[in-house]
Amino acid sequence: GDSVTQMEGPVTLSEEAFLTINCTYTATGYPSLFWYVQYPGEGLQLLLKATKADDKGSNKGFEATYRKETTSFHLEKGSVQVSDSAVYFCALLMNTGFQKLVFGTGTRLLVSP
Amino acid sequence: SAVISQKPSRDICQRGTSLTIQCQVDSQVTMMFWYRQQPGQSLTLIATANQGSEATYESGFVIDKFPISRPNLTFSTLTVSNMSPEDSSIYLCSVEVGLNQPQHFGDGTRLSIL
Numbered sequence: 001g002d003s004v005t006q007m008e009g010p011v012t013l014s015e016e017a018f019l020t021i022n023c024t025y026t027a028t029g030y031p032s033l034f035w036y037v038q039y040p041g042e043g044l045q046l047l048l049k050a051t052k053a054d055d056k057g058s059n060k061g062f063e064a065t066y067r068k069e070t071t072s073f074h075l076e077k078g079s080v081q082v083s084d085s086a087v088y089f090c091a092l093l094m095n096t097g098f099q100k101l102v103f104g105t106g107t108r109l110l111v112s113p
Numbered sequence: 114s115a116v117i118s119q120k121p122s123r124d125i126c127q128r129g130t131s132l133t134i135q136c137q138v139d140s141q142v143t144m145m146f147w148y149r150q151q152p153g154q155s156l157t158l159i160a161t162a163n164q165g166s167e168a169t170y171e172s173g174f175v176i177d178k179f180p181i182s183r184p185n186l187t188f189s190t191l192t193v194s195n196m197s198p199e200d201s202s203i204y205l206c207s208v209e210v211g212l213n214q215p216q217h218f219g220d221g222t223r224l225s226i227l
């Protein structure tokens with residue numbers, strides 16, 4: 001079945017460091033891909049999305065490119081801030097009419113001053 | 114996007130009791146979803162709730178334990194019945210705002226069972 005694999009956390013960085021969180025997926029078709037972020041004590045917020053191969057989603061300095069050849073959607077940010085500390089979830093949505101999101105396990109990011 | 118309000122935001126309950134969680138959306142949506150997020154875990158879909166029909170449950174979840182109502186296009190409830198400590202989780206509702214569009218989530222209900 002469809003699945004998403006994320007790198008395990010926690011990822012611990014100093015402020016202004018470069019961030020990469022790896023995400024790969026397995027799907028029988030051509031899914032849409034998303035990154036969601038969950039700040040402490042809150043629900044999930046959509047961070048960015050990409051709906052087809054080679055699309056780049058971006059928001060708040062974060063970027064991710066839909067790579068069909070490597071079935072990946074890695075999240076990157078050039079300079080992290082303490083306020084970016086959160087759990088990041090990669091997810092896919094099969095565009096088959098039944099809108100079921102498949103989530104990765106989540107990666108906790110801890111940014112220290 | 115849609116604004117989603119969940120109530121209660123958190124609760125502490127006694128084992129054997131039931132709790133109903135409400136999810137209100139500020140616009141009409143066709144599909145609403147209920148997820149469970151166990152401590153330190155990812156999200157697991159409990160069921161999909163469409164207005165005017167029975168909810169569709171995922172494997173491992175049953176209507177007797179998690180009855181769902183969907184009386185109109187802006188509201189849904191999830192009841193966690195006969196609770197045990199294993200039901201301690203965050204329960205989140207989400208909505209689909211359009212075909213192939215990302216789901217939007219409420220802030221969740223943090224439930225602890227003693």
